[in-house]
Amino acid sequence: MSKLILFNKPYGVLCQFSNTDGYKGETLADYIHQKEVYAAGRLDKDSEGLLLLTNNGKLQHKIAHPKHKMSKTYWVLVEGSPSEKKLQYLRDGIKLKDGMTLPAKIKRMSEPYGLWQRIPPVRYRKHIPETWLEITISEGRNRQVRRMTATIDCPTLRLIRYRIGSWTLDGLGNGQYRNLESY
Numbered sequence: 001m002s003k004l005i006l007f008n009k010p011y012g013v014l015c016q017f018s019n020t021d022g023y024k025g026e027t028l029a030d031y032i033h034q035k036e037v038y039a040a041g042r043l044d045k046d047s048e049g050l051l052l053l054t055n056n057g058k059l060q061h062k063i064a065h066p067k068h069k070m071s072k073t074y075w076v077l078v079e080g081s082p083s084e085k086k087l088q089y090l091r092d093g094i095k096l097k098d099g100m101t102l103p104a105k106i107k108r109m110s111e112p113y114g115l116w117q118r119i120p121p122v123r124y125r126k127h128i129p130e131t132w133l134e135i136t137i138s139e140g141r142n143r144q145v146r147r148m149t150a151t152i153d154c155p156t157l158r159l160i161r162y163r164i165g166s167w168t169l170d171g172l173g174n175g176q177y178r179n180l181e182s183y
Helices: 057-064 084-092 146-152
Strands: 005-011 047-055 071-077 106-107 130-137 156-164 177-181
Touching: 047 057, 071 146, 084 106, 106 177, 130 146, 130 156, 146 156
Parallel strands: 047 156
Antiparallel strands: 005 047, 005 177, 071 130, 071 156, 106 130
16 A cells, blocks of 8 residues: 655754764654655755655655656745846746756845744844745755755745645644655
8 A cells, every 4th residue: 555644844854864974963764653664855954844655656756756747835935035137036047056947036025924933043134025935846856945046146045835726824833743644
């Protein structure tokens, strides 16, 4: 029977079950106590939000492999207040060191309702505004969203993956997971 687990990964948690590199923080094993499930894609330790885990190799490949272009939506707190012109660069596709990105969907948003506190808290600077953006991409390069916002001079302060395909964080508290059996 195929399993699919939706997990709201906290900040600082490694997207692996073992800690082989001497990292002193938490791993998936501190939260997910089920055998033989593996992450379908990754979130770096500085990112939060939706991570999918499965025991089905075909499903894992469909979720994680770039050729399937499964869309992913992120809630992103950036430093500064990007102009519409800068946001349009991201919408059109922007050149990164590893090539052009595919077009992205970008819109300004209010801070997400009911958002959990991040530990440690985000560093705020009194005289520099912050802006929440909703960014949807259909590829998943290493630290892509962070590199995109840095390219328009608005570094990412907090990054939360809200959605992968049709699966969302809705109803999942920070550090919680939900099983979707018989997927």
